[in-house]
Amino acid sequence: MFDKTLAELAAGLRKGDFSSVELTSAYLERIKAEDGRYNSFITVTEEQALAQAKAADASIAAGDAGAFTGLPIAHKDLFCTQGVRTSCGSKMLDNFASPYDATVVAKFKQAGAVMLGKTNMDEFAMGSSNESSFYGAARNPWNTDCVPGGSSGGSGAAVAARLTPAATGSDTGGSIRQPAALCGITGLKPTYGRVSRYGMIAYASSLDQGGPMAHTAEDCAMMLNVMAGFDPMDSTCLNREVPDYTATLNEPLAGLKIGLPKEYFSDALDPQIAERVKAAVAEFEKLGATVKEVSLPRTELSIPAYYIIAPAEASSNLSRFDGVRYGYRCTDPKDLEDMYKRSRGEGFGAEVKRRIMVGTYALCAGYYDAYYNKAQQIRRLIQQDFVRVLEDVDVIMGPTTPHPAFRIGEKNNDPVSMYMEDIFTLSLNLAGLPGMSVPCGQVNGLPVGMQIIGNYFAEAKLLNIAHQFQQVTDHHKQAPAGI
Amino acid sequence: MSLDRSDVERIAHLARLQIDDSDIPSYTENLSSILNLIDQMQQTDTAGVEPLANPLDAVLRLRDDVVSESNQREQLQTVAPAVEEGLFLVPKVIE
Numbered sequence: 001m002f003d004k005t006l007a008e009l010a011a012g013l014r015k016g017d018f019s020s021v022e023l024t025s026a027y028l029e030r031i032k033a034e035d036g037r038y039n040s041f042i043t044v045t046e047e048q049a050l051a052q053a054k055a056a057d058a059s060i061a062a063g064d065a066g067a068f069t070g071l072p073i074a075h076k077d078l079f080c081t082q083g084v085r086t087s088c089g090s091k092m093l094d095n096f097a098s099p100y101d102a103t104v105v106a107k108f109k110q111a112g113a114v115m116l117g118k119t120n121m122d123e124f125a126m127g128s129s130n131e132s133s134f135y136g137a138a139r140n141p142w143n144t145d146c147v148p149g150g151s152s153g154g155s156g157a158a159v160a161a162r163l164t165p166a167a168t169g170s171d172t173g174g175s176i177r178q179p180a181a182l183c184g185i186t187g188l189k190p191t192y193g194r195v196s197r198y199g200m201i202a203y204a205s206s207l208d209q210g211g212p213m214a215h216t217a218e219d220c221a222m223m224l225n226v227m228a229g230f231d232p233m234d235s236t237c238l239n240r241e242v243p244d245y246t247a248t249l250n251e252p253l254a255g256l257k258i259g260l261p262k263e264y265f266s267d268a269l270d271p272q273i274a275e276r277v278k279a280a281v282a283e284f285e286k287l288g289a290t291v292k293e294v295s296l297p298r299t300e301l302s303i304p305a306y307y308i309i310a311p312a313e314a315s316s317n318l319s320r321f322d323g324v325r326y327g328y329r330c331t332d333p334k335d336l337e338d339m340y341k342r343s344r345g346e347g348f349g350a351e352v353k354r355r356i357m358v359g360t361y362a363l364c365a366g367y368y369d370a371y372y373n374k375a376q377q378i379r380r381l382i383q384q385d386f387v388r389v390l391e392d393v394d395v396i397m398g399p400t401t402p403h404p405a406f407r408i409g410e411k412n413n414d415p416v417s418m419y420m421e422d423i424f425t426l427s428l429n430l431a432g433l434p435g436m437s438v439p440c441g442q443v444n445g446l447p448v449g450m451q452i453i454g455n456y457f458a459e460a461k462l463l464n465i466a467h468q469f470q471q472v473t474d475h476h477k478q479a480p481a482g483i
Numbered sequence: 484m485s486l487d488r489s490d491v492e493r494i495a496h497l498a499r500l501q502i503d504d505s506d507i508p509s510y511t512e513n514l515s516s517i518l519n520l521i522d523q524m525q526q527t528d529t530a531g532v533e534p535l536a537n538p539l540d541a542v543l544r545l546r547d548d549v550v551s552e553s554n555q556r557e558q559l560q561t562v563a564p565a566v567e568e569g570l571f572l573v574p575k576v577i578e
Contacts, residue, residue: 095562096562097561097562098562099555099558099559099561099562192537192538192539193538193539193541206536206537206538232546235543235544236537236541236543238539238541298527300523301523301524301527303520303523304520304521304522304523304524305524307517307520307521308521308524315498319498319499322499323564324563324564324571324573325559325562325563325571326562326563326564327562327564328564329564329565333574334574335574335575335576336573336574336576337499338574339573339574340499341496341499341500341501342501344498344499344500344501345500345501345502345503346501348500350506353500353502353510354510354513354514354517356498356500357491357494357495357498357500357510357514358514358517358518358521360494360497360498361490361494361514361518362521364494364497370525371521373534374524374525374529375524376534376535376536377529377532377533377534377535378524378527378529378532379534379535380532380533380534380535381527381529381532383535383538415513415516415517416516416517416520419517419520430535430538431538432537432538432539433538456539
């Protein structure tokens with residue numbers, strides 16, 4: 001049962017092979033028995049899950065079930081869940097039971113999904129390893145000495161360990177795609193504005209985007225069908241028609257034009273990953289695609305531009321955590337300023353404080369033009385590079401990460417070397433483009449991912465391409481030893 | 484770009500973050516190396532380039548000027564550290 005995809009589980013529920021209560025109980029038992037090794041969940045919502053499963057079974061029996069009714073999922077712990085702790089991986093929100101649901105959470109509820117719990121993550125989604133979580137690092141099921149990636153590391157680990165068939169994630173600079181790659185699962189970051197950010201705790205508002213993480217492209221399509229769409233509560237959510245993402249999965253790929261950016265195959269890339277990605281591209285050629293080299297010359301500039309824009313927006317967003325209205329408050333403040341400083345100093349971890357300070361510095365009077373404005377100009381140049389290339393090819397392919405999962409603690413004391421791991425993912429967020437990570441093999445027993453980048457609102461195309469790849473390969477079916 | 488101790492203390496104050504004295508050297512070092520990384524972008528000529536604030540150059544929607552929110556004070560204050568009679572309590576500001 002635990003190797004089944006959402007699509008297979010949905011078919012099983014409809015046929016009556018098992019009930020949602022049985023399915024949900026099985027996953028809850030498995031989480032209890034196994035998650036001590038992975039630390040992928042911060043909160044397990046057993047009671048609520050069983051109640052939702054019971055309601056789903058009633059709805060299936062009554063014949064009014066939808067495509068998602070009764071399917072278990074987990075939510076990254078930055079999606080607000082009414083009455084359930086929403087910690088964002090931080091001591092700051094350890095005591096925060098959200099008074100309302102995020103739109104994404106509400107949509108899954110409405111679709112009849114069962115929430116198993118909330119997954120571990122880097123604190124406030126700031127990190128590429130899940131090590132900055134207040135609840136301790138999540139571990140990679142392929143090798144528990146290694147990181148699962150981040151910031152949606154708990155979602156990646158939980159899906160890879162078969163503790164949930166799928167999970168939500170959010171992606172500000174790679175936080176869906178990188179853990180998907182490192183955990184050997186499939187993840188999609190949609191176009192900026194495709195999925196509502198309402199109730200998704202903000203890190204960098206012009207970059208943040210929620211999306212699905214699952215075993216297959218088909219499952220991601222089923223999830224995106226639930227998640228995508230206009231929401232008046234998010235001022236940057238776009239009012240555009242949402243296609244049925246499962247409807248076009250089987251379109252043939254003959255004539256597909258693929259671009260391989262030469263900058264993505266630089267010395268920074270592990271040569272074994274380059275081999276795996278090129279082998280995957282060869283599969284697409286067999287499916288009728290043509291391949292050409294393209295150039296994204298500002299790829300390296302995405303790192304400095306991102307590490308200005310994201311911290312600047314974070315320093316502004318995280319000013320709301322002041323110990324007054326919600327979240328952590330220090331004990332016995334001697335005055336208001338002491339309360340602000342100690343609540344924030346004690347409530348936030350080191351990486352969050354670093355980024356707040358970088359952002360504060362960049363936005364200081366006199367530095368705005370040299371830093372924030374300059375970064376936004378470079379952002380325009382990066383976007384123009386993508387637009388130019390995507391006039392010539394349908395999709396861009398390359399590696400998701402330069403290396404497979406690194407060891408826990410290896411990069412912890414050197415933020416800059418951690419930031420370099422995001423080299424291939426950051427630029428999409430800066431440009432607002434959609435991208436997927438799809439498993440494409442292993443290096444030294446650890447999974448690696450291929451990234452597929454499309455034009456604005458090309459999610460259906462990306463899912464179609466990934467699905468066709470998964471029809472002729474079995475990388476996505478591999479499970480860690482002992483699972 | 485290299486920061487010194489007083490820079491870090493000033494930034495931490497502006498961001499209202501209490502930083503332990505013993506942690507200031509490591510923040511100084513980390514922030515300096517992050518700013519060095521960021522300074523790579525100064526070599527790029529961006530004269531005349533329009534800054535990109537929204538990836539789709541979208542502008543914020545305006546809604547009709549009508550009441551759209553109900554009063555949820557009680558519900559929202561259930562998560563507050565200290566409230567009394569519907570008010571958020573903070574340390575005394577005016578003596």
